[in-house]
Amino acid sequence: MKPIQVGLLGIGTVGSGVFNVLRRNQEEIQRRAGRGIEIGMVADLDTARAQSVVGSGVKVVKDAREVIANPDIDIVVELIGGYGIARELMLAAIAAGKHVVTANKALLAVHGTEIFAAAHQRGVMVAFEAAVAGGIPIIKSLREGLTANRIEWIAGIINGTTNFILSEMRDKGLDFDVVLKEAQRLGYAEADPTFDIEGVDAAHKATIMSAIAFGIPVQFDKAYVEGITKLAAQDIRYAEQLGYRIKLLGITKRATKGIELRVHPSLVPARRLIANVEGAMNAVVVQGDAVGTTLHYGKGAGSEPTASAVIADLVDITRLHTADAAHRVPHLAFQPDQMSSEAVLPMDEVVTSYYLRLRVADEAGVLAKVTGLCADAGVSIDAVLQREAGEGERQTDLIILTHNVREGTMNEVIGRMQALPTVLAPIVRIRKEELA
Numbered sequence: 001m002k003p004i005q006v007g008l009l010g011i012g013t014v015g016s017g018v019f020n021v022l023r024r025n026q027e028e029i030q031r032r033a034g035r036g037i038e039i040g041m042v043a044d045l046d047t048a049r050a051q052s053v054v055g056s057g058v059k060v061v062k063d064a065r066e067v068i069a070n071p072d073i074d075i076v077v078e079l080i081g082g083y084g085i086a087r088e089l090m091l092a093a094i095a096a097g098k099h100v101v102t103a104n105k106a107l108l109a110v111h112g113t114e115i116f117a118a119a120h121q122r123g124v125m126v127a128f129e130a131a132v133a134g135g136i137p138i139i140k141s142l143r144e145g146l147t148a149n150r151i152e153w154i155a156g157i158i159n160g161t162t163n164f165i166l167s168e169m170r171d172k173g174l175d176f177d178v179v180l181k182e183a184q185r186l187g188y189a190e191a192d193p194t195f196d197i198e199g200v201d202a203a204h205k206a207t208i209m210s211a212i213a214f215g216i217p218v219q220f221d222k223a224y225v226e227g228i229t230k231l232a233a234q235d236i237r238y239a240e241q242l243g244y245r246i247k248l249l250g251i252t253k254r255a256t257k258g259i260e261l262r263v264h265p266s267l268v269p270a271r272r273l274i275a276n277v278e279g280a281m282n283a284v285v286v287q288g289d290a291v292g293t294t295l296h297y298g299k300g301a302g303s304e305p306t307a308s309a310v311i312a313d314l315v316d317i318t319r320l321h322t323a324d325a326a327h328r329v330p331h332l333a334f335q336p337d338q339m340s341s342e343a344v345l346p347m348d349e350v351v352t353s354y355y356l357r358l359r360v361a362d363e364a365g366v367l368a369k370v371t372g373l374c375a376d377a378g379v380s381i382d383a384v385l386q387r388e389a390g391e392g393e394r395q396t397d398l399i400i401l402t403h404n405v406r407e408g409t410m411n412e413v414i415g416r417m418q419a420l421p422t423v424l425a426p427i428v429r430i431r432k433e434e435l436a
Ligand SMILES: NC(=O)C1=CN([C@@H]2O[C@H](COP(=O)(O)OP(=O)(O)OC[C@H]3O[C@@H](n4cnc5c(N)ncnc54)[C@H](O)[C@@H]3O)[C@@H](O)[C@H]2O)C=CC1
Pocket: 009, 010, 011, 012, 013, 014, 015, 043, 044, 045, 046, 062, 063, 064, 079, 080, 081, 082, 085, 103, 104, 105, 106, 130, 131, 134, 187, 188, 189, 190, 191, 300, 301, 302, 303, 306
């Protein structure tokens, strides 16, 4: 049988990985897919660079629409990125009856509802394993391997760039900007790295996982997003002293009144496996009612790890190419007419625990006032750490770990603490997840 024909839109970091891995493992992939998979045409704005990657045997064009219009192309792989031209091209490919594979989490988290509906209507597949946690097969695990479960929560380190920055800062004492540049050099960072460091990329991925786990539409606009740019090195140190690590987590959870969807730095007990995930590695913890806790670990970014996921999707589509659309695995795991309207919770309603760092005057009664405000509001304290003031120093740090409390209540208490004359600087607040 003639190899299935793939058209590649964008051959940068991930695209070149796809080309190289497909070529290197061609024979083995064909044995698994039951049919050859061939890149028949490539589009990239930089045609000279693209041609140098693929050699003279593959046609390279500048205009991606030429690939979509080619009747010989069965599957279009979108590896350009962004919400703009990528959306137009993906919708055009779907309209042309092509299956689509993408690594573009930004596009799916924001425009997924439109894209999946178009694909459903046209009877084609949109596959996106590479969009969440790169090479880790988390989409397949959630949608297929864990399908028996009522998913309770998912928490993950799902941005390699920020985890790499936090690890290098802690272990090597390097500056934020230096490590970010290195992450860019290694091909981990997004075209606009503020997406990484401000938590947006992780929120895109958490949004996609929340849809698959809970059968809700993708709703990036409802996600709470906080990155690592405001994290201070001293909080990383205090957290260590208290037996915790700080990680940027993407969390989605089934709560009593709705679905939590949030990304922010979190304290995680140092004894948990996920607290020890370092560098650009990703890890996703999934809690299902039947299976219990599962941990999915691997490379979440980079050329070939991401290509591994793109090619897995190509193999799936090749196998299913001729199957009846109604029997395919639904895009978001639940049948389109079975989606739930359960609401994503406003952040004030989220219940979690907190690390607070207060810069306080080193005088009698401060601790009592601060803990008194907690007690008045029913905020239960788990641990308190007060740094001994140095010789002649008139202020010090007071660290408080709380038990679970509503975020809205915590915010009110922080507001009251902040108003105390003995609290001398803005209070630092980091959420804390026990993950068990
Ligand atoms: N780099 C990584 O580790 C990962 C990236 N992703 C996602 O994969 C996608 C691609 O990322 P990278 O390969 O890192 O980006 P990249 O910037 O290395 O590659 C993008 C390529 O698209 C080309 N391009 C731009 N506009 C185009 C257009 N209109 N027509 C044709 N080609 C065009 C560029 O010339 C470039 O070669 C993004 O959606 C990204 O978020 C997902 C997981 C990991």
